[in-house]
Amino acid sequence: MDQPIIRIQNLEKSFGTLRVIDGLNFDVAKGEKLALIGPSGSGKTTILRILMTLEDISGGRIEVCGEPLYHMSKGGAEVPADEAHLHKMRRHIGMVFQHFNLFPHKSVLQNITLAPVLTKGESRAAAEKRARELLDMVGLADKADYMPSQLSGGQKQRVAIARALALQPQIMLFDEVTSALDPELVEEVLEVMKRLANETDMTMLLVTHEMGFAHDFADRVLFFDKGRIVEQGPPDQIFTAPKQDRTKSFLRKIVAAGQRV
Ligand SMILES: Nc1ncnc2c1ncn2[C@@H]1O[C@H](COP(=O)(O)OP(=O)(O)OP(=O)(O)O)[C@@H](O)[C@H]1O
Numbered sequence: 001m002d003q004p005i006i007r008i009q010n011l012e013k014s015f016g017t018l019r020v021i022d023g024l025n026f027d028v029a030k031g032e033k034l035a036l037i038g039p040s041g042s043g044k045t046t047i048l049r050i051l052m053t054l055e056d057i058s059g060g061r062i063e064v065c066g067e068p069l070y071h072m073s074k075g076g077a078e079v080p081a082d083e084a085h086l087h088k089m090r091r092h093i094g095m096v097f098q099h100f101n102l103f104p105h106k107s108v109l110q111n112i113t114l115a116p117v118l119t120k121g122e123s124r125a126a127a128e129k130r131a132r133e134l135l136d137m138v139g140l141a142d143k144a145d146y147m148p149s150q151l152s153g154g155q156k157q158r159v160a161i162a163r164a165l166a167l168q169p170q171i172m173l174f175d176e177v178t179s180a181l182d183p184e185l186v187e188e189v190l191e192v193m194k195r196l197a198n199e200t201d202m203t204m205l206l207v208t209h210e211m212g213f214a215h216d217f218a219d220r221v222l223f224f225d226k227g228r229i230v231e232q233g234p235p236d237q238i239f240t241a242p243k244q245d246r247t248k249s250f251l252r253k254i255v256a257a258g259q260r261v
Contacts, residue, residue: 002029002030003030003066004027004028004029004030005028005029005030005032005064005065005170005171005203006027006028006051006062006064006171006203006205007027007028007061007062007063008024008025008026008027008047008060008061008062009025009060009061010023010024010025010059010060010061011023011024011025011047011050011057011059011060011061012024012057012058012059012060013043013046013050013055013058013227014058019227020043020046021043021046021047021050021057021058021227022043022226022227022228023060023228024043024047024060024227024228024229025229026222026229026232028171028203028205029203030170030201030203031202031203032203032219032220033197033203033204033206033217033218033219033220034204034206034218034219034220034221034222035206035207035208035214035217035218035220035221035222035235036048036205036206036207036208036222037207037208037209037211037214037221037222037223037224037250038222038223038224038225038230038250039224039225039250042224042225042226042227043224043226043227044207044224045175045176045207046227047207048095048173048175048205048207050062051064051069051093051171051205052090052093052173053069053070053086053089053090056070056080057070064089064092064093064171065089065092065170067089068081069081069089091167091169092169092170092171093169093170093171093172093173094164094165094167094169094171094172094173095164095172095173095174095175096157096160096161096164096172096173096174096175096177097160097175097176097177098175098176098177098179098180099180100148100153100156100157100159100160100180101160102148102156102159102160102163103148104148104149105147106147106148107144107146107147108135108140108143108144108145108146108147108148108151108159109128109131109132109135109144109145111148111159111163112131112134112135112159112163112166113128113131113166115163115166115167116130116166116167119167120167127166130166131144131162131166132144134162134165134166135159135162137162137192137195138158138159138161138162138192139158139188139192140155140158140159140162143155143159152185153180153181153182153185154181154185154186154188154189157177157178157181157189158188158189158192160177161177161189161192161193161196165196170202170203171203171204171205172196172203172204172205173204173205173206173207174193174204174205174206174207174208175207176207176208176209177189177193177208178190178208178210178213186210190210190213193206193217194213194216194217197217204217206218210259211239211251211254211259211260211261212260212261214235214239215235215236215239215260215261216235218235219234219235220232220233220235221233221235221238221239223242223244223246223247223250225246225250230244230246230247231243231244231246231247239251239261
């Protein structure tokens, strides 16, 4: 692998006495599409939150785009990164959450242009032009002047995806983006994400309980349990010929519940 865009080494995270991430190591190549799967509570969301600098870490090291995310070496000693460094590093990464968190009193267009104008100092005209292109890409070109309350959940989530993309991050993190949606709205969001995965060279990490989607979306699937990677590989291998007993029993339960893998 060339220089990885994300490098995670011996990562540890505890909440009080609860060890949630337990000596985790993995690299992500630029442009790679990764799916993180595993039982509830295995630490998948925590990893995304750590990458987004929403959680600090208890040990280990993370590099994003070749630079340490949380700790900067100072005379050989590791010290917490300062706010200016975190601010710079956050620009590399965008995240879409389970709950869309749109600004309720701003139009769809304003939701997308706000951060580029305020945090990156882009001109309103340039931000609006790209916002309209992104709305077109997520199939909502005609909704630019709508308010969030006038949209369905699936449409809101597609606006949230466009909003994250508007900051032009190198890495996108998706955390259970369809789990708050009514079942009939899931497919439209998955279609947008599959298109993104296929048509852009952006690096993407996806946490999902939808195994069929992970299968279609990812270049590589990581199966987590108890804050560690139990098994990883291409989707065809993980979903049709898993090697580890824990992966097999997890997938058996998923299939028994009627889900496609
Ligand atoms: N802020 C917090 N304070 C205390 N415990 C937390 C906190 N955030 C997460 N946890 C705990 O850390 C563990 C891992 O949570 P995490 O959300 O990362 O798991 P997950 O694999 O994403 O689960 P799910 O698939 O249900 O979303 C869980 O036991 C959770 O209760």
